[in-house]
Amino acid sequence: MLLGHPVCYDVFRQAEHRGIRLHDKRFCTAGAGGREKFQVQMRGVTVLKDLFRKQKKYATIPSEQAKREIPEGIVLKCPRCGNIGFAKELEKNLKVCKNCGYHFTLSAPERIRLTVDEGNFFEFDSDLISEDPLSFPHYKEKLEADRKKTEQNEAVVTGEGTIGGFPVIVGVMDSRFRMGSMGSVVGEKIARAADRAAVKGYPFVLFSASGGARMQEGVLSLMQMAKTSAALERLHEKRLLFVSVLTDPTTGGVSASFSSLGDINIAEPGALIGFAGRRVIEQTVRQELPEDFQTAEFLLKHGQLDQVVHRRNMRETLIRILDFHSGGDGYGDHQRNPSL
Ligand SMILES: [Zn+2]
Numbered sequence: 001m002l003l004g005h006p007v008c009y010d011v012f013r014q015a016e017h018r019g020i021r022l023h024d025k026r027f028c029t030a031g032a033g034g035r036e037k038f039q040v041q042m043r044g045v046t047v048l049k050d051l052f053r054k055q056k057k058y059a060t061i062p063s064e065q066a067k068r069e070i071p072e073g074i075v076l077k078c079p080r081c082g083n084i085g086f087a088k089e090l091e092k093n094l095k096v097c098k099n100c101g102y103h104f105t106l107s108a109p110e111r112i113r114l115t116v117d118e119g120n121f122f123e124f125d126s127d128l129i130s131e132d133p134l135s136f137p138h139y140k141e142k143l144e145a146d147r148k149k150t151e152q153n154e155a156v157v158t159g160e161g162t163i164g165g166f167p168v169i170v171g172v173m174d175s176r177f178r179m180g181s182m183g184s185v186v187g188e189k190i191a192r193a194a195d196r197a198a199v200k201g202y203p204f205v206l207f208s209a210s211g212g213a214r215m216q217e218g219v220l221s222l223m224q225m226a227k228t229s230a231a232l233e234r235l236h237e238k239r240l241l242f243v244s245v246l247t248d249p250t251t252g253g254v255s256a257s258f259s260s261l262g263d264i265n266i267a268e269p270g271a272l273i274g275f276a277g278r279r280v281i282e283q284t285v286r287q288e289l290p291e292d293f294q295t296a297e298f299l300l301k302h303g304q305l306d307q308v309v310h311r312r313n314m315r316e317t318l319i320r321i322l323d324f325h326s327g328g329d330g331y332g333d334h335q336r337n338p339s340l
Contacts, residue, residue, distance in 0.1 A: 212252015
């Protein structure tokens with residue numbers, strides 16, 4: 001900065017007007033080339049000519065989140081490959097991306113429609129509602145908002161129905177409700193469903209989709225791990241079948257209790273399944289984890305799953321399993337249609 005130099009003075013005023021404090025180390029090349037070559041170094045940032053511009057020259061670049069916010073009901077963007085498709089087309093393809101095979105999350109009613117025989121589902125315990133035992137801030141309001149959004153009272157729907165004509169007790173978790181987290185009501189509904197299966201002598205098929213135990217209910221959430229596991233043990237004692245289907249995501253206390261206790265554990269492709277998060281494990285074991293760590297395919301490879309099944313084959317796979325465990329009367333769908 002040259003004292004008394006007209007360009008320097010101009011820059012100084014412009015900077016002052018914009019609330020920019022000039023760094024001590026400033027210099028002026030105005031003498032060598034005029035205003036166009038003028039530079040001011042300030043607080044680590046070099047500004048070229050910009051101080052003379054009155055209008056903003058930068059354009060607004062939409063954030064990653066804004067890019068994803070495409071109006072619902074018209075088009076949907078695949079979170080994995082970025083492919084954009086009509087929502088109706090996606091619906092026809094069972095909400096699986098045609099480009100990369102990404103399985104979009106299904107709500108509980110959607111899953112029941114795809115799995116259970118039409119018009120053959122009778123819901124249990126739909127009136128059970130969570131309390132707020134710890135008076136956790138804003139928990140009641142959040143529950144209320146999720147009830148309105150999902151038109152369900154909790155993060156799991158349980159009931160009785162038939163799959164391919166085979167009577168079953170079915171449970172489906174819904175990640176739209178508090179991220180499918182397991183509070184007292186979720187645990188209670190699953191335990192009751194398992195008990196009903198034990199009383200009726202039916203197999204139990206449970207679809208998991210959960211972020212884990214519900215922190216707003218503290219230790220009461222953690223107790224559900226033991227309660228559901230004990231109910232499944234009663235089912236096991238009666239030699240009844242429990243099929244656990246793990247969908248994206250199944251993590252935390254849910255993966256560490258009932259969803260891993262199936263006589264047969266199956267998962268959808270690419271589903272995230274694990275207990276602690278990737279970063280926590282990496283920091284604990286001080287090792288870099290494989291790219292596909294905690295995916296359904298990784299778990300299958302390491303013996304923690306029995307099968308990874310594409311959504312379009314899920315119903316048929318379940319029918320085959322139910323048929324196989326039904327006593328083999330030879331009249332199941334498998335016998336009628338060998339292609340299943
Ligand atoms: Zn895709």
